[in-house]
Amino acid sequence: MRASKTLVLLLALTASACGGGNATEESGAYPLKDVTMIVPFGAGGGSDVLSRTIANVIRELKILPVSLLVENRPGSSGAIGYTYVAKQKGNPYTLATVSVSFFTTPLLGASEFNFRNFTPVAAIAMSPYIMAVREASPYKTFDDVKKVRRLTTGTVGVVSDPVLLARMLQNASGITIDTVPFDGEGEVMTAALGGHIDFMLGNPGEILPQIEAGTLRPLAVSTAGRLLSLPAVPSFKELGYPIEHVQLRGVVMPPDMPQEALTFWESALRRVAESPEWKREYLDRFRDEPRFLGSVEFGKVLESTNTLYTEIMSELGLIKR
Amino acid sequence: MEPLILLGEGIVRATTPELLLATLIGVLVGLVVGVLPGIGPAAGTAIMLPVAVGFGGAAAIAGLAGIYYGAMFGGAVTSILLGIPGDAPSVMTVIDGHAMAKRGEAGRALGMSVYASFIGGVIGIVLLALLSVPVAQAALAFGPTEMTALMCFALSLVTVLGGRNIIKGFTALFLGMWVGMIGLDPIAGPTRYTFGFVALFEGIEFTVIAVGLYGLSEIFVSLGQETTGKLERYSFRSLLPNLRDLVECKAVLVWSSLVSFFVGVVPGVGSTASTMLAYATAKKYSKNPDEFGRGSIKGVAAPEAANNSASYAAMIPLFALGIPGSGTTAVLLGGLLMVGLQPGPLLFATNPDFVWTVFGSFWIGNMMLVVLTTLLIPVLAGIVFISTAFLYPIVIGLVLLGVYSIHYAMSDVTIALIAGAIGFVMLKLDYSPVPLVLGLVLGPLLERGVRRTLIVSEGNLSIFWESPIALGFFLLTLGVILIPIAMKRVAAFRALPPSL
DSSP states (O other), X not given: OHHHHHHHHXXXXXXXXXXXXXHHHHHSOSOOSOEEEEESSOTTSHHHHHHHHHHHHHHHTTOOSSOEEEEEOOOGGGHHHHHHHHTSTTOTTEXXXXXXXXXXXXXXXXXXXXXXXXXEEEEEEEEOOEEEEETTOSOOSHHHXXXXXXXXXXXXXXXXHHHXXXXXXXXXXXXXXXXXXXXXXXXXXXXXXXTSSSBEEEOHHHHHHHHHHTSEEEEEESSSSOOSSOTTSOBTTTTTOOOOOOEEEEEEEOSSOOHHHHHHHHHHHHHHHHSHHHIIIIIHHHTOEEEEEOHHHHHHXXXXXXXXXXXXXXXXXXXXX | OHHHHHHHHHHHHTTSHHHHHHHHHHHHHHHHHHHSSSOOHHHHHHHHHHHHHTTOXXXXXXXXXXXXXXXXXXXXXXXXXXXXXXXXXXXHHHHHHHHHHHTTOHHHHHHHHHHHHHHHHHHHHHHHHHHHHHHHHHHXXXXXXXXXXXXXHHHHHHGGGSOSOHHHHHHHHXXXXXXXXXXXXXXXXXXXXXXXXXXXXXXXXXXXXXXXXXXXXXHHHHHTSOOOSOOOOOOGGGGSOOTHHHHHTHHHHHHHHHHHHHHHHSTTTHHHHHHHHHHHHHHHTOSOGGGTTSOOHHHHHHHHHHHHHHHHHTHHIIIIXXXXXXXXXXXXXXXXXXXXXXXXTTHHHHOHHHHHHHHHHHHHHHHHHHHHHHHHHHHHHGGGGSOHHHHHHHHHHHHHHHHHHHHTOHHHHHHHHHHHHHHHHHHHTTOOSHXXXXXXXXXXXXXXXXXXXXXXXXXXXXXXXXXXHHHHHHHHHHHHHHHHHHHHHHHHHHHSOTTO
């Protein structure tokens, strides 16, 4: 009896201590404790490297009075990690980066939380797609491609940005483009270099080293204008096709985010995106292009990207209506 | 011979204290990763990536690569001692390695796994130095069509692994291929055989099945056995490796290292498939194939030489072309980027010192592993002295923890337990689990090859014999199947009494 009374007392004390803690948290300046960046994929992948580089730059710039911890919660094509973030309603101490699975996994019905269940914060880099053929290919410029009836290209997985772009190109040009799904970027590159597929669509990080080595030849880029790194290569728009699609490297937070925390992270990520450290450690290394979008603009891009994926996946019969 | 001189210089450069430490840490972590069931080299390198990048430069990549080939040494330990594959490339080691351990020859089997790993490693490193560039170019010739033909050839060889009953062998093979189809259809997209379970969307991890099928089933079987109360006696001699085995297995060792090296270069095939091919060829061309599966020392030598040799081969596309051919080399590619190097076809030309130093560290790491594992053999083999009443509960705990840690998912634990139950039934009904894992690994590769080829050719089948490489493999496949049948016919004809 006595023991249980002590226990009740202890519980009451703990409760009041916690309550007190909350009170100071509300009145004090954000952030008061360590912030966690969730990576819904395994270590070593693109999302993981992006998150860790953001954390590094934030540390070097001394933007946060607390630590930014990177935590991997992989599994089920990102569903486990993204679900965890979506359920942290209003928790200003959780962040995550956006990836293709962020859109496609909920569209496939493998996760109940889609992009509307997150608060867009900012985009801090942009990765365009380069259409490239192998050195021995008969296609020297995009004009050579226009004359053919049919082409093949590769993709990692069934739904990806290359699939999206190939569909857009097929619809715009009238060339039949068949996409062969592979299991990894390395296999797509092997197929392109070995001439087993006609062309590939890839990010600068994988394509530029091959172009510099003379093993791949660029034909077009997926941005509105030309790329700084490939000034001689036209964009699809220049060639007369209404195709523009890039991958934005962006950050989201859980839903119902307090304005204070959102503003904090928006300006923090702006500082990251504009810093020389970010240029050196991310943009130069992965050959991405500089780009910053704030919460509102990034939110619009999320919406339009989701529409694109929905269309393409309905066309492929992957979304049951 | 110039590459060998460069390799020698690389070895010298790799002896700086910093690089030695990074290599040592790498191989130690690799050993642990290999020994622990569930965590394989891909997960191991990924977990250590942030730490290794801190070493900077060649040391970072030396450490990460050390985890990869270190795991190939470590994987054999639990395979032999407990019959539980520590990682996917050591599945084939279970068959004869564990049979030897049960016979009281754990030390001998472990010893062979160390020698075989070392020899496979040395052959792999030398070939890596000599042939990186030409072999990398040749690997590009392997598209979906050639992959299909290679897989047909592989499956024709593995028919020799099906056990004594052909019907049972094929039943298990098809079961494995079916399990390999569970999850998202890799080509068309919709899910197959998931029965609405979201946990099955990404398919079933090979390691989860292998651990359950081999390890847990064995433990379940032991539950049903009556204890005799008699203490098993093992001599201390059994804890020691036997050098004479090395002489006996020299042909198998060299052959397995060569085969798996050339197969392992092809992106997407992986070291697991290489071990299966090496084991199958070793058995097929053995003088007494019947001893395989019953504790043959050659059955340990072949897969262990193979998985080490293949681990170096897998690095060729990465270093020579900038292409990651497997999950582990994809992590290494991330490591290269994070230490500020640009992987690609120009890496050899722009950073030769870096590349050769890393290759040099492989040599040193291989030496470290031989010494470390040789010293550990008597200690590890001592496990056989522990009563199963104490050992098995610990093992079950470790195995389930390992399986859980792959995706932090209880569903994987459930799947491992179900696989254990299936393995138990198979053992009771005298089905070999080997064809099942073969189907699970090679089946999806074959399916993808066929379907990718047919997308490229718009459904036209003639593409399969228009590729000379594919045609060559198809003819070899026919040879493997038809020649033994023809020889049996001839033998039967000659055996006929002359009066008939």
